[in-house]
Amino acid sequence: MSLTGIDPQEISGIYQNISVKLVKKPLANSRLVRGKEYPIAFDLLVEGDGEKSFVAINDFFSYLGESGELxxxxxxxxxxxxxxxxxxxxxxxxxxxxxxxQAQKYQEFDQVGLLATREKIKESVSSVGNDDALGKNVNKLHSHQEFSRYLEYPHILTFFAQQASKLSGGESTTTHATELFDAVNSKYPEFIKDLYEKQGNHVYQKFSYRISPDSKFQISWTDEGAFGKYITQDEKDKGDLESMKTKATKIAHERVSKDIEFDENNDLIVHQRTSIVNLHPITGLPLIFSSLPTYYSGYYNSKQKGDNPKLPPLTYGNGEPIPEKYLDFLLEQSVKLEYTHRFKDGDILFLDNFAVYHGRNPYTIGDRKILASFWEHESFQRKPYRPSSWEALVTDV
Structure with a gap:
């Protein structure tokens, strides 16, 4: 994929005898990150209406796929x-x-290891989670890169406003992973170096076998979206733990982590060690590639309230503790550097999951409905990678 050339102010074509255009529009709070505007926005303009216009729109997006322009x-x-x-x-x-x-030979990303229930809506389209059902809508969802702690993760995320918020709240928030890297490296270069030399970080997640009514996550590791992809209903009905554990281990090793265990309650513990400070596989830009802000936010928020919370299971990859001042600053900068987008009905966001974190602000139950579609390339599996030297991270591209 070439990254050279001048960005177009307009992309247009005639399809079904209908003119379809993307016209670049200014964004009040966009900015430059390493010389590139972030983010950018376009208005979709269609000279026509009715079913024929949507056929033309599909043809236009096929062109955008085939050309690689989008x-x-x-x-x-x-x-x-x-x-x-x-x-x-x-x-x-x-x-x-x-x-x-599909025109660019991408396929829908198969989501495994979910802690939230996502309903399949249409082909390649699902709901974003069960925040309403669990009352999590009242909290801010902090920055994360989708499945970044796992072995497999999507490249492109898209979000669609089926129902944009009419009340306050519910905005989409994004943080550029390179801008975050630069902010942290400027203040605490030793933290960046430690993340590189001490093998990134180590966290773990627990997936329950039996779901407690007061659990923040109403999903068992036996569920299909978690680790139950290979588990049969008969095995669930019989409570065949041995078979279910074997199959859950298989999918975990394939997609999530090579290091898992079951505790005395038959809950699944997933250990995750990731390099965190990486280079983007296409642009070569340095990244803090992680879900650390959202993982650490509960502890940070409790600490800010004056509570005495328990530090989450979070260390460097080699097991050494990470000083809290580093984690505090990382979270604070992820918020400070957010770009906030207030959805309008029908908006579509296209996001490079390698380069940009995403989250959302609190909202009122029933006031928004956002759908999602995640994609990865069918064949090439270039991912953010740990460079061979620390100097490669801190040298401007």
Whole structure:
């Protein structure tokens, strides 16, 4: 994928005798990250209406896929916002993303190891989670890169506003991973060096076997979206723990972590060691590639309230403790550097999961409905990687 050339102010074409355009629009709070505008936005303009216009839109997005133009923009800028789609129909969204990504030989990312229930809505489209059902909507969802603690994670994320918030709250928040790297490296270069030399970080997650009514996550490791992909209903009905554990271990080793265990309650403990400070596989930019802000936020918020919380299981990869001042600063900068997007109905966000963190602000139950579609390339599996030397991280690209 080439990253050279001048970004277009307009991308247009005639399909089904209908003019379809993406016209670049200014964003009040966009900025430059290593010389690239972040994020960028376009209005979708269609000269026509009715079913024929949506056929033209699909043809247009097929062109954007075949040409690689939209993926180039996403990789260049981290986040591309498209507004003006005259539809909030999930089927329209599904058709757009499938036309776009299949033309570029991308496939829907198979989500494994979920701690939230995501409902399948349309082909390649699902809900974003069960925040409403669990009352988690009242809390800010802090920055994270999807599945970044796992062995497999998607490259491109898309989000669609089926119902944008009419009340305050519910905004999408994103933080550029290179801008975060630069902020942390400027203040605490020794932290960046320690993350590199001490093998990144180590965290663990617990997936319950039996779900308690007061559990923050209402999902068992036996569920299909967690680690139950290979588990049969018959095995669940019989409570065949031995078979279920064997199959859960298999999918965990394939997709999530090579280091797992079951405790005395038959709960699944997943240990995750990731390098954190990496280079982007396409742009070569340095990244803090992680979900540390959202993982650490509960402890940080309790500490700020004056409580006496228990430090979460979080260390360097070699087992040494990470000084809290580093983690505090990382979280604070992830918030300070957020770009906040207030959805309008029909908005589609295209996000490079390697380059940009995402989250959301608290909202009122029932006031928003956001759908998602995650994608990875069918064949090449380039991922953020740990360079051979620390100097490669701190040398400007």
């Amino acid at each position: 993926l180039r923009l996403v990789t260049n800028h981290g986040l591309v916002i498209i507004q003006g789609l005259a539809s909030t129909n999930p089927e329209t969204y599904s058709q757009i993303v499938n036309h776009l990504f």
